[in-house]
Amino acid sequence: MQSYEDILAQLYEILEPLVPSGRTLQEDTDLVNDLDLDSMRVMKLLLAVEDSFDISIPLNILPHVRTVKDFASQVQQLTGEGQ
Amino acid sequence: MTTIFDKLQPLAATRQALLERGADFFNTVMERIISPTEAVVDGRRTILAGTNNYLGLTFDPDCMDAACQAVRESGTGTTGSRMANGTFAGHVALERELADFYGCRSAIVFSTGYVANLGMLSGLTGPGDVILIDSDCHASIYDGCRLSGAEVIRFRHNDPSDLNKRLHRLDERAANALIVVEGIYSMLGDRAPLAGLTAVKDDYGAYLFVDEAHSLGVIGDHGRGLAEEAGVEERVDFIVGTFSKSLGAIGGFCVSNHPELDLVRYASRPYIFTASPSPSIIASTRTALKILRTRPELRTRLWNNAHRLYQRLTEMGFLLGPEPSPIVSVRLQGKEDALAHWKKLLERGVYVNLVLPPATPDGGALLRCSMSAAHTPEQVDTICEAFASLREAAGSAQQPEAGLSS
Numbered sequence: 001m002q003s004y005e006d007i008l009a010q011l012y013e014i015l016e017p018l019v020p021s022g023r024t025l026q027e028d029t030d031l032v033n034d035l036d037l038d039s040m041r042v043m044k045l046l047l048a049v050e051d052s053f054d055i056s057i058p059l060n061i062l063p064h065v066r067t068v069k070d071f072a073s074q075v076q077q078l079t080g081e082g083q
Numbered sequence: 084m085t086t087i088f089d090k091l092q093p094l095a096a097t098r099q100a101l102l103e104r105g106a107d108f109f110n111t112v113m114e115r116i117i118s119p120t121e122a123v124v125d126g127r128r129t130i131l132a133g134t135n136n137y138l139g140l141t142f143d144p145d146c147m148d149a150a151c152q153a154v155r156e157s158g159t160g161t162t163g164s165r166m167a168n169g170t171f172a173g174h175v176a177l178e179r180e181l182a183d184f185y186g187c188r189s190a191i192v193f194s195t196g197y198v199a200n201l202g203m204l205s206g207l208t209g210p211g212d213v214i215l216i217d218s219d220c221h222a223s224i225y226d227g228c229r230l231s232g233a234e235v236i237r238f239r240h241n242d243p244s245d246l247n248k249r250l251h252r253l254d255e256r257a258a259n260a261l262i263v264v265e266g267i268y269s270m271l272g273d274r275a276p277l278a279g280l281t282a283v284k285d286d287y288g289a290y291l292f293v294d295e296a297h298s299l300g301v302i303g304d305h306g307r308g309l310a311e312e313a314g315v316e317e318r319v320d321f322i323v324g325t326f327s328k329s330l331g332a333i334g335g336f337c338v339s340n341h342p343e344l345d346l347v348r349y350a351s352r353p354y355i356f357t358a359s360p361s362p363s364i365i366a367s368t369r370t371a372l373k374i375l376r377t378r379p380e381l382r383t384r385l386w387n388n389a390h391r392l393y394q395r396l397t398e399m400g401f402l403l404g405p406e407p408s409p410i411v412s413v414r415l416q417g418k419e420d421a422l423a424h425w426k427k428l429l430e431r432g433v434y435v436n437l438v439l440p441p442a443t444p445d446g447g448a449l450l451r452c453s454m455s456a457a458h459t460p461e462q463v464d465t466i467c468e469a470f471a472s473l474r475e476a477a478g479s480a481q482q483p484e485a486g487l488s489s
Contacts, residue, residue: 040446043218047239056249058213059228059235 001080007053008072014048015068027069053079106426108437118142119331119457124434130462132452133436137409138300138381139457140331140374146367150332153366160361164354173365178336180372185307185322187338189345192365194357196296196325197223199335203292203323204263205230206351213256215249215289216263217241217275219444224263224294230353233261240268240444243279250287257287264291266298266309270444270451272410274298277313285318292321300329300375301409306382326364330371334360385409385456388463392454395467399474412438413450413470421448424473433469 002010012025018035019025031037037045046057049071055078065071101107113122119139120131140146153173161168174192181190193199204227208214212233216224219240228235239245250257262284264275277293284291295308303311308324310316320341326334337344348354360368374381386409393407402414415421418439425437428450438449452466 038446039441043237046237054252056236056252059225059237 002053002076004072004076007076007079008068010052011049011068011072011075014045014052018045025068027067027072029068030066031068031071032066049075055079101422104422104426106422106437108422108425111429111434120455120459120462122434124429127432129429129432129434130458130465131434132454132458132466133434134455135297135328135453136331136455136457137297137329137385137453138331138371138375139455140329140371142457143331143371143374145374146331146370149370150363150367153362157362159363161359163358164356165359166348166355168359171359171362171365173362173369174359177365177369177372180369181336181338184305184372184376185338186316187322188340188342190336190338191344191348191354192360193335193337193354194360195333196323196327196335197226198353198357199323199325199337200224200227200294201230202227202351202353203321203337203347204228204233204261205353206347207231207292207321208233208261213253213260214263215246215260217265219268219270220263220265221269221294221296222442224265228263241273241276243276243283246280247283247286250283250289257289260287260289262289262291264293266293266295267301267408267410268444269297269410270438270442270449271404271412271414272297272408273405274302274309274312274408277309277315277319281313281315281318290320291318292323293319294323296323296325296328297410299324301382301385306375306379326360326368326371329375330368332364332368332371334364334368381456385454388454388456388458388460391460391463392452392466396470399467399471401470401474409454411452411454413452414445415448415450418448421450424450427473427476428469431469431472433466 015025018037020036023034050057053075057078061074065074111124113124115123117123119136119141122129122131157171161171165174178190178192182188193202200223208231210232213236214228214233215236215238216228217240218237236249238249246262250260253260264280267274281291293310298308300306302309305311310319310322321337321339323337324335326332389409389411390407392411393403396403396411396413404412421437421439425435428435436451438451440446443449
């Protein structure tokens with residue numbers, strides 16, 4: 001099972017191109033409000049994260065994901081389930 | 084202090100912006116319906132090219148007579164659900180006729196197509212189950228999944244290998260997974276690669292659910308839809324469809340060979356707690372189903388119109404969906420272009436559907452046409468001429484041809 005820190009680092013890499021200039025990514029970065037992601041870009045982001053971690057992210061968890069930290073925790077749980 | 088209305092304010096702002104452009108497309112009033120393909124809009128006789136009225140049966144004399152007679156014999160409504168108020172003989176007859184048409188063991192009739200998806204998905208699956216849906220599935224499928232409480236996983240649109248990858252990840256849960264796809268997708272008119280999807284489903288022993296809303300009466304030698312055309316009917320577990328498109332009324336259904344289908348009635352809240360279809364709806368739908376079965380020339384006429392429009396718009400350089408289909412959608416990049424074009428088409432007497440994100444598959448905007456067997460060649464020509472005028476206007480103003488493919 002990947003460590004939380006490794007997952008966070010991998011997520012930062014995927015999210016980096018989406019960060020508006022002048023902002024930095026942090027664990028408490030709000031994915032929708034701070035990164036200005038609309039629903040279409042959220043779906044594209046999900047696909048990228050699914051491919052990167054070889055997981056399927058159920059739509060049911062999305063209401064529980066607000067920050068990068070929430071996202072990393074969910075990904076960690078999903079990568080753990082596949083082990 | 085926040086109120087329950089605050090979240091509606093962004094919608095009010097968007098609506099206002101649209102009204103200022105003179106395009107109130109969400110509230111277009113058909114002042115008078117003249118035929119399946121014509122209405123009066125803004126006092127102008129307008130060709131309807133966005134109705135999903137694929138076989139043009141809304142004004143079929145036999146369907147109308149059947150509906151009128153049913154009203155006289157059985158009244159205007161059932162005033163309640165079948166569980167509470169009882170089943171009308173017509174409900175049972177229509178279910179038997181649908182099962183016979185598909186060669187299936189049984190059928191359930193629902194009050195709308197939307198309710199059919201809600202009722203079937205929430206009746207079949209629940210917490211602990213897993214549903215895999217094509218990412219371009221209709222909102223009724225997403226909403227049905229949500230109502231079910233099952234785990235919902237999306238796979239890439241029309242991509243059997245992505246479905247395979249996701250089933251593989253599910254391990255032993257894959258054998259009990261429900262895969263949901265559509266026959267023809269409503270926005271771009273593309274078909275699901277059903278042979279490939281069925282092969283993947285068979286590898287894992289999963290269940291397959293196909294929504295044939297836009298393909299019933301449209302494809303297949305007998306008009307049964309994509310599963311018939313692809314030769315995989317035996318391997319599809321559940322077929323859902325609607326009465327509100329090729330059958331010219333409103334309502335929905337599911338057919339299946341699984342004996343458990345009948346038990347879904349007792350588990351499906353959208354079935355139990357909705358008033359059942361009214362006698363006139365059932366009567367006109369039964370007649371329309373007979374016409375669908377006995378007049379294949381309607382499908383031929385529909386496809387002639389579809390090919391004609393698809394070809395002409397392609398020749399004009401418009402970017403369309405990936406294959407000819409009765410749904411012909413012009414893809415545009417910008418919302419502004421789409422709004423302006425939609426308004427110009429209406430001014431020229433052609434009504435199409437304006438589809439804006441997030442309802443579009445790729446975040447672009449669509450001018451969506453749906454062809455009907457009832458469109459005359461002259462009406463198709465008028466639709467084409469209206470689209471040609473958009474190109475001419477763009478050319479003469481020397482504007483960048485945003486959204487046009489050439």
